[in-house]
Amino acid sequence: MDNSVLKQQKFLSEDFLLQNEFGRLLYHNHAAHQPIIDYHCHLSPQAIADNHTFANISQSWLAGDHYKWRAMRTLGINEKYITGSASDEQKFQKWAATVPYTLRNPLFHWTHLELQRYFDIDQLLTTNTAQEIYQETTAKLQTQDYRVIGLTKKMNVEVICTTDDPTDDLAHHIKAKNQGDGPKLYPTFRPDKAYAVENSKTYTKYLSQLESVSGIMISRYSDLLQALAQRIDFFHNHGCRLSDHGLEQLYYFESDPYDIENLFKKVLTGQQLDVAEVQYFKFRTLVSLSKMYHSKGWTQQFHLGALRNTNERMLSKLGPDTGFDSIGDFSQARALAGFLNLLDKTDQLSQTILYNLNPADNEVFATMTGNFNDGSVKGKVQYGSGWWFLDQKDGMEKQINALSNMGMLSCFVGMLTDSRSFLSFPRHEYFRRTLCNLIGRDVANGELPADEAWLGKIVSDICYHNAKNYFKFG
Template sequence: MTEPWTLHPDRALPADPGVRSIARQVYAQTADLPIVSMHGHVDARVLDEDQPFGDPAELFVIPDHYLVRMLVSQGAGNHELGVPARAGSGVEVEQDHREIWRRFASNWRLFRGTPTRYWLEHELVEVFGVDTRPSAKSADAIYDHLLDALARPEFRPRALFERFRIETLATTDAATDDLAHHTSLARQGWGEKVVPTFRPDALVHIDRPGWPAGVAELSRVSGVDVDGYDAFIVALEQRRAVFRAAGARATDHGHVSAEATPLADEDARRIFAAALRGEATAAQAQAFSGHMLVEMARMSSEDGLVMQLHPGVLRDHDPHIAGVFGPDTGFDIPVQVEYTRALRPLLERFGRHPGLRLVLFTIDETVYSRELAPLAGVYPAVRLGAPWWFLDSPDGMRRFRDAATETAGFYNTTGFVDDTRAFASIPARHDLARRIDAGYLARLVAEHRLDLDEALETAVDLAYELPRESYAPPV
């Protein structure tokens, strides 16, 4: 008889027996702490409406771009995995969700050694009580088990939110979002549990196809006639105030480059006017987006919203896939990023400003020790964000600690943020980060570079106190 599928209690802890023993003690301090999830992409509607999740394919497969891209790399089509296609694309998307699940389960081996495997194991075993490893043979039985669980009240979104011990969950919302679901949640007493994050990317990148419509929508929701650059700034400030009143703690900025060089007001007005006419060049668009990073830092220094910057991703590497399935499906790929010179103009103005907190993320880990740790290790406004996207893996997180800690220390970082769209994976991601930090701290204790009591305190700070402090509500 096959043994039930279980997870080892020491998973992701150091292999050395002596260090592992210490790591167990450190991890025990953080395993049951509340989760502070300040950088995610869960839709507020999910928690506002609190409807059952549907079926396993809808919960685990279709929205998880980590999972989807691995299967696509082995020849599966996005349409075969249920990823919605744009209207008029002519692509027939698989509607049989059991078949989608079978395709995933039969390819379980593809995830060996990946963080996706760790997260999925945690979700299936710890959250949903699955006791058989996914495979072609077990696919239907697991699907039926999950269907039964998802139909029960204890597996609805709010029940899982409480079970996961989530203290605060930040969503990511377009600057023009009406925040209706956040307003509804606040009326129900969830206003401090689920908070919005202001993301203005669609408005500051003036060469994006949907930019004119975005400006029109900004005019509508702000009540400001955005007929030029000055009105544009006023409208953005108005929207930030609305987000702040709704409980927002932060802004979020996704740029290819970290370039943040201010323009003269006349130049900004001239470029914005050209964009309104549809005549802005690629060089002007790049200059304007860099200028707007400085403007956003200025606004954050005034309204207290934490500014998060995560550059270095070339979006939609395959324009055909992006055209058929939309953004976040077109094979986003990391590129090299330079921070030191790029951010200097911004930091000259605001790097020592008491009102600014600038959190820097990267997926170019060559810059951890060369640029990011030294910047965070001297500028009071700067903090290092957790390893993000392609780097939020066991070894990626270990490399981050090794590269950044000696220069920036622990307390110039923000602690862990999970950056996930997959709601059920939130506890798995935080659990993995806590285990990796426990192992890193245990090694310092074993090498007599840190006392055990300091390691225990630091572990709690990294898992809980630093995220709370880094994203404290603006005053």
């Protein structure tokens, strides 16, 4: 055999994913050292405020991570070792047995990046190395440098924006701010439950919670809006500058086929709305919320396209957000355009980030943003980073290419983790390496000039400065 066939770059070397000289230059000189602004995640604000110590790596790595859970189930591992009664070490052993079979899935890269970046472990995780790695990581996690704040400092995290329900008292955000250590922690207003009228029984229970925290009795739809406005004021006073919404799709109605107060009364009396009524309720409520955001100068985010809770048996057993969602194929363009246009008509369209989960919609979303950029703000309407099933190398490249071809990559506010794990921040590195490799490839192909100062500035802007300027955190 020709020995040249055996030559390869070392796995996870310092030039991981960097396949050309200019890409390596861009990454090492301009991207690698940039601080991280993680403007959308599902991390626990209490863990940050308390500077939590994880008992072991399973609790910091496997708990709540439905990416890993899906892989383990696919391999045939019993739920006992995933979300069940097995010990943390037993669960880790099962994950270690799974990792070698995740080749070409981003989990393989993320797993070993995280072991390297946080714990300086270069070994591959397998059944043979699992016990040693479990013991070494668990021992380190008991030390001061490996408490939550230490973990964020290792990755140079400057800002974390959590995802918070309007009923949250933000006590942990307040505590973290008063302590002043670690990354700046900001809440994000996530009001999905405020318009989740599909189930009237669940919805009326939520309204009771909203009444309690807002001090407003909610007997009419106008009361609901008043209570939400009160919570927006509360969030704003505690540093919130972002909202977020998870929807299958946005809805738009040119006329008003229903009386919104009557729909609200139906829900309060336990009646189920039909599909069109539910869509209209969501539409009217989101329009009102979006106008409130605009009055505060917030950025609104729309995560669109997830088909959630598809497995009823497992939903009843484990609850939502446990790994049984997928990409949906919902129609997006017309209603999305109508919704944004309605707000733009009265100049009440906030800075907006649109995320799609179906890669077939990449160009739709990339071109939609250009329809509503009006010159008032750099990159006012953004095509968001590859999200959920698309936050891997191929998904990132396709998002970057669609944005480059249809819009302005140079204005992009960059990556986020969308994660529940404090060990997930190397996903920013994964994105930065992918970005630099793509630009470096264009230079190698003669499609861009080899101007390090110019391209280096654009790279550093995408990795950090664009987000810093766009969100204007206090």
